[in-house]
Amino acid sequence: MTVSFTLNGRARSFSGDPRASLLEVLRDTYRLTGAKEVCGEGFCGACMVRIDGHPATACLVPMGTLEGSDLRTIEGIGTEEELNPVQQAFVDFDVVQCGMCFPGMVMTLTHFMKDNPQPTREDVKSALTGNICRCTGYERIIDAVMSLSGAAQPVTEAQP
Amino acid sequence: MKNAHDPSLAVMDLPRRDARDKLRGRTRYTVDQAGPEVLHAVLLRATVASARITRLDVTPALTMEGVHAIATHGDAPGLHGIGIADHPIFASDIVRYHGEPLAVIAAETLAQARRAADAVIVEYEAMPPVLTLQAALAPDARLVHPGWEGYEVLHPGATRGGNIAWEARVDRGDTDAAFARDDVTIVEGTYDVGRQNHLSFEPRAVIASYEDGRFHIQTSTQAPWTVKHVVARVLEVPESAVRVIVPAVGGGFGLKFDCSLEPYAAILARKSGRTVSLVNSRREEMMTCLCRENAEIHIRSAIDAEGEIVAREASVLMDCGAYGGEQVFLTTMTAHTLAGNYRLGAAKIVTRAVYTNTPPNGAFRACNGVYNTFALERHTDEICKAIGMDPITFRRRNVIGDGDIGATGQTFQGDVLAPMLDRMIDKYPVERRSGRLPDGRLYGRATTVGTWFIFVGPSAATVNLNADGSATLVTAGVEIGSGTMMQSLPQIVAANLGIHPDAVIVKTADTDAAGRDLGVGGGRTTVSIGAASEAACAEVREKLLTVAARLLQTNTAALVLTNGRVEIDGKPGSGMTLKSVIAEAELTTGPIAGSGAFTAPGTTAMPGCATGHFIDAIDIPVFAVHDCEVAVDEISGRCEILSYRVVQDVGRALNRRAIHRQIQGGVVQGIGYALTEEVTIGPDGAVGQTGLESYRVPLAGDVLPIDFELYEGAPSLGPLGTKGAGEVPILNVAASLACAIANATGKQVTSLPMTPERIATLIAGEARYSVPPLT
Numbered sequence: 001m002t003v004s005f006t007l008n009g010r011a012r013s014f015s016g017d018p019r020a021s022l023l024e025v026l027r028d029t030y031r032l033t034g035a036k037e038v039c040g041e042g043f044c045g046a047c048m049v050r051i052d053g054h055p056a057t058a059c060l061v062p063m064g065t066l067e068g069s070d071l072r073t074i075e076g077i078g079t080e081e082e083l084n085p086v087q088q089a090f091v092d093f094d095v096v097q098c099g100m101c102f103p104g105m106v107m108t109l110t111h112f113m114k115d116n117p118q119p120t121r122e123d124v125k126s127a128l129t130g131n132i133c134r135c136t137g138y139e140r141i142i143d144a145v146m147s148l149s150g151a152a153q154p155v156t157e158a159q160p
Numbered sequence: 161m162k163n164a165h166d167p168s169l170a171v172m173d174l175p176r177r178d179a180r181d182k183l184r185g186r187t188r189y190t191v192d193q194a195g196p197e198v199l200h201a202v203l204l205r206a207t208v209a210s211a212r213i214t215r216l217d218v219t220p221a222l223t224m225e226g227v228h229a230i231a232t233h234g235d236a237p238g239l240h241g242i243g244i245a246d247h248p249i250f251a252s253d254i255v256r257y258h259g260e261p262l263a264v265i266a267a268e269t270l271a272q273a274r275r276a277a278d279a280v281i282v283e284y285e286a287m288p289p290v291l292t293l294q295a296a297l298a299p300d301a302r303l304v305h306p307g308w309e310g311y312e313v314l315h316p317g318a319t320r321g322g323n324i325a326w327e328a329r330v331d332r333g334d335t336d337a338a339f340a341r342d343d344v345t346i347v348e349g350t351y352d353v354g355r356q357n358h359l360s361f362e363p364r365a366v367i368a369s370y371e372d373g374r375f376h377i378q379t380s381t382q383a384p385w386t387v388k389h390v391v392a393r394v395l396e397v398p399e400s401a402v403r404v405i406v407p408a409v410g411g412g413f414g415l416k417f418d419c420s421l422e423p424y425a426a427i428l429a430r431k432s433g434r435t436v437s438l439v440n441s442r443r444e445e446m447m448t449c450l451c452r453e454n455a456e457i458h459i460r461s462a463i464d465a466e467g468e469i470v471a472r473e474a475s476v477l478m479d480c481g482a483y484g485g486e487q488v489f490l491t492t493m494t495a496h497t498l499a500g501n502y503r504l505g506a507a508k509i510v511t512r513a514v515y516t517n518t519p520p521n522g523a524f525r526a527c528n529g530v531y532n533t534f535a536l537e538r539h540t541d542e543i544c545k546a547i548g549m550d551p552i553t554f555r556r557r558n559v560i561g562d563g564d565i566g567a568t569g570q571t572f573q574g575d576v577l578a579p580m581l582d583r584m585i586d587k588y589p590v591e592r593r594s595g596r597l598p599d600g601r602l603y604g605r606a607t608t609v610g611t612w613f614i615f616v617g618p619s620a621a622t623v624n625l626n627a628d629g630s631a632t633l634v635t636a637g638v639e640i641g642s643g644t645m646m647q648s649l650p651q652i653v654a655a656n657l658g659i660h661p662d663a664v665i666v667k668t669a670d671t672d673a674a675g676r677d678l679g680v681g682g683g684r685t686t687v688s689i690g691a692a693s694e695a696a697c698a699e700v701r702e703k704l705l706t707v708a709a710r711l712l713q714t715n716t717a718a719l720v721l722t723n724g725r726v727e728i729d730g731k732p733g734s735g736m737t738l739k740s741v742i743a744e745a746e747l748t749t750g751p752i753a754g755s756g757a758f759t760a761p762g763t764t765a766m767p768g769c770a771t772g773h774f775i776d777a778i779d780i781p782v783f784a785v786h787d788c789e790v791a792v793d794e795i796s797g798r799c800e801i802l803s804y805r806v807v808q809d810v811g812r813a814l815n816r817r818a819i820h821r822q823i824q825g826g827v828v829q830g831i832g833y834a835l836t837e838e839v840t841i842g843p844d845g846a847v848g849q850t851g852l853e854s855y856r857v858p859l860a861g862d863v864l865p866i867d868f869e870l871y872e873g874a875p876s877l878g879p880l881g882t883k884g885a886g887e888v889p890i891l892n893v894a895a896s897l898a899c900a901i902a903n904a905t906g907k908q909v910t911s912l913p914m915t916p917e918r919i920a921t922l923i924a925g926e927a928r929y930s931v932p933p934l935t
Binding site for chain 2: 027028031032033034035036037038039040041043044046073074075077078080083087090091094095096097098099100101102103106124125126128129131132133134135136137138139140141142
C-alpha cells in the first residue's frame, strides 16, 4: 500500500505497513527526529504534529489513515533566521531545559494561540493538558505564552 | 591583577545557547542518533521476581531472520557495584527481580530483535520472592544474596549481613543518658514513603561501536567516567579500551548517574562488528527505573525544658531492591539530612540498605534527603506540639548556625538557616496555621527547613585559548537540561578570562578528551567542574599575562583582563587585544592552554562518629526554607496548594533565570512526589505502573508559580562563591506539604504520597478506604 501526503510542504509517498505509526515513520524513514517518542500512548504530547492544520499525537496515528493529508512537524515550523512567535517567546523567557517536550509544546501552543490570541493563564494550562514536561514545572512556559497576547512582558531579572 | 572573583567581571543571566535547536527539533539526543546503518537491540527480561533459571537456550533465536548477535551471562560474568560488587549485568543462575536482564539480542530491526527475544527458551524454578522491607528483615527471611559474604567489598568499614546490604551509623555522645533524664520530653514518630520514578523524557539509551580494538559508546548518561569504569569492569577489558561520549541528555534527575544499558550495547557491538543501538521502552523505564527508594524512618528525640534537642535517635531502612547499587552509598546521606538542620546534644543514627526481590533503586534529585526531611520536619512539628512551642520559634532556636557541631561532629560556618527563616517570615508573617476557609475546606500552613550539600569530588578541566581570542573549555560535563554547560560554565570561564561567555566554546563529555569527573549530579557541576575550570583559567591567565607584560613593558600584577583585552589596570585602552597577545605567544612560547583540577576539600568529622559512610562530613552545605499553604477537601481528600514559597541558599546567583527554572521545576517534581506519584509492586514483584496512564506526574493544571528569594552570601568554596542550585529545590517539598496538611487536618501525616485517598482516610480516621501497603 502506498500513501501519498505532503510533509512540511513536500510531496511524499510512503510504501510500507499501513499500521506503522506516523511517529516511527517520521523518525525512522524520514529521520525527522524532532517529534519524540516518550510515552507512546498519547499522554505526553512530545510527538505532537499537525495533520491538516490540527494537532495530533503522531504515536497514535497509523500511516494508512494519512492519504492526501497535509502534515507539518516541528522541523517545518520557524526557520534558522526567524523562529515562530511561540519559539521566540520561549527563547526570550529562557524556559527551555532538557528540551524533549518542547517540540510538542511548540506545536500545541502555536495552534492554540492562533485560535485563542488573548488567553487567560487557565486557558493556556488547559491547552497543555496533553503536553507533559518533567523539567520546568510549566509556569515559565505559561509566562512566555502570556507575553504573546501582551498580557505579560518577560520578567526582567535583576542585574547585580 | 584584578581579582577574578570580582562580581563586575562576570556576565550574569546568560541566555541558553541550546534553546533554538531544542525548540526547532534539531537537537539530536542519543535516542535520535540511530540511522539506518545501526542494529537494534532488545533485552530479554525475567518475568518473575525470584527463581532459579533451569534452562536458558538462545539457539532458536540465533538463526532467525535479521539476528546478528546474542549475549548472555557468559559474555560478561563480572560483578559491579558501589561499595560492594554484587551486581552481574545478566542473571546467571538466579533471577533476583522482575525485569532482570537474561539476554540481549541485536537484529537489523527492532521487530526482528523482539521476535528473536520471544524465541529464547527460558525455564524457571520459582522461589518465593522477598518483596518488602519487613519480609527481608524477618528472622527467617530468605536471603536475596545467599553468597553475600563472598562479594568483593569496594569500600571497607561498614557492617553488612544477610539481607542488610550496608549499614551506616552515626554515634556522637551518650543518647542513652540523655533519654534517661527526668527533665526531658520524649517525642517519637514513624514514617514511610514510596518510590518515585524519574520519568526523564529521554529513556536510558546507548549506541555503541567497536573500532580499532576499543569500545566507542555514545550514551544518555550523567556520569561518563562511571560508564567507562563499569563497562570495562564487567567486560573485563582495560578502562582505556572504553571511550564514552555524551550528546544532549533529555533529562536525568539522578536516573543516569550510574551505568545501565551501556555494557549490553558494547558487547553486541564487538560480537556483531556493527554499531548497535539499545533504547529502553517506556514500559521498561517504568518497570525497571532506578527509582527513588521506598523507605521507613523512625525518629525519637529528647527535648529539655528550654526546647533544646538533647538527643536524637533514628533508624532509616532504605530498600535497595535486588542489588545494592547507589543505595549503599546513599545510606551516607542520612547523617546530613535526617540528622541535619538542628543542633543535637547527642546522636545515634542507623541507616540500612536492605535487599529485596524488587527492581533496584537508585539516585534521584536530593537522594534520601526528600523523605528524611519529610520525616524530620513532621517530627519537628510533633515536638513543637508536645512541648507547646511555636514551630518557627523552635526552629529559629535550634537550627544549625555558625560554630555549631553537626551530627558527625563537623563544625559549621556561618549563620545561614536562621536569617533565611527570618527572611521568609518577615516577607510572609504567619497569621494562622490552620482553620476553615469560606468554601468549607480545611486550611493549613507550614514552614520547614532543609539541609542539603554539594557532592564535591574529582573534576578536571582544560582551557585552550584560541587564535581568535575565544576559549574552548574541555570537561567531562554533560548538559542534562539544567543549563550548567550552557550558562554557568561559560560564565565562569568568561569572568576569569575577561571575555564574553559567547566566546567560550564548551565541549560536552568525551572521555578521550576530558579528564576524570565524578559526573553531573549532586548539585556539583557548577561547583566542581566550575572550580576545575577556574583553576585551568588561572594557568591560562598566568601564561597570557607573562607574554603581555613583556609586550607592554610592565609587570603582570599591573595587568587586567577585560573585554577581550589585556589592559594596564586603571588605564582603559592602554593595552592590547587578546588576539595580539596570543599571536605573540605562538611565536615565542606556543599556543596557550591551562589545566585545572578540583576534588573534595576534605572537611572532617569527629573521629569515631561516622561508620560505614562515604562522606563523613559535608564540604559545602546548602540550606533551604520552604513555606506553603494548602486547602484540603474533607470528603475527597484533595489537596490544593494555595501558595508555595522558597528561600534558597545559592551562595551567589550567577544566573537568576536559570535558578528560577530549577526552583519552579524542582518544587513541582516534589509536589508530584508528595501528592500523586505512586509506585506499587504487586505480589509477582512487578511494578504496577507501566506508563503515564497509571503513573500520575503533575500537569500544567496542577501547579502554581513558586515564589522565591535567593539567599546570597553564605560561605561557599564554589567558583565565584556559587553553590549548586538545581538539586535542592525538591528537598523540602514533601515536608512542607505534609506539615501543612497535618496542620489543616489536625492529623499526623506519616506516609507519602499523600494521595486524596490517603488524606480522606486520615481525616475519616478509619479504614474506610483500604490503601494497599507500599512495598
